[in-house]
Amino acid sequence: MREIKILAIVIFFTAVTYWGVEPYAHSQMHPHVAPADFSFKDMEPLHVNGNIDNGKALVEANCIACHSIKSLGLEAPMSFEEAASAYGVVPPDLSHAGVIYDKNYLAGFLKDPVNATKLSHKFGDAKPYAMPSFAFLSEQEIADVVAYLGNIVATKASNKMVFEEACGRCHSMKYDGLKAQTPTLSIQNYLGAVAPDVSMMIRSKKAEYLNTFINEPLKMVEGIAMPRVGLTEASQEQVIAYMESVGDRKKAERESLGLKLIGFMAIFTLIAYLWKVQIWKEVE
16 A cells, blocks of 8 residues: 555655646747648639630640649650759659649639748849749639649549659658659759758658648748648648658558557556555565
């Protein structure tokens, strides 16, 4: 009985110390930020419905000079190296752009790319952003482009494909054999920083962190060069799921083993205690 009282005292003071220190340490190391905003309230929504046929004509006239639409058999007009040399970063394929990116974000991006990506601290008149503004288009025309982009493919993209289109221009995933489309030196010159390989990012940052970071990096890291990506919540979940499948394949197995280990330790502790009681009973 005496041992149980001592154990209870130790547990009490340990808990008091933990709850007194841990919340403060967590608040300093992980400051609270607003959750990810997948409604993109800062982007003015479209007030008109788009016309797909007119959008197709606008995309063909304004976009395919730089972008590929591989799902339609339209390859990029330049190689990755040539495009990176010309623009600083490889323009993305547009096959799933209308599906994986939020529609309000796409409309805002066409009007003002720097504002939509929140990279005004990196780009301006002195250093133009790779994507030009299409603010000269009317709201109806922008709605038409967005409508067409959302109509290009009928099937859902795989997790890997969403990652490649949204992230693969800058980031490598070497554990799955994916190399960034844009050469490292070009990215460094363009953004002022090297885009890291993200094979193990899910293990170092965790899904909860990435859920906000991908949606709005500046909330998490002041002055970071990474743009706001503009993914829908569903598409972002696909990106994180893909990162998890590559960098944390054993997650389910590890969590299952952890529960078994806790159960084993609990049973072992009970047996050890009962054995100790029996031994001391015989001694007494």
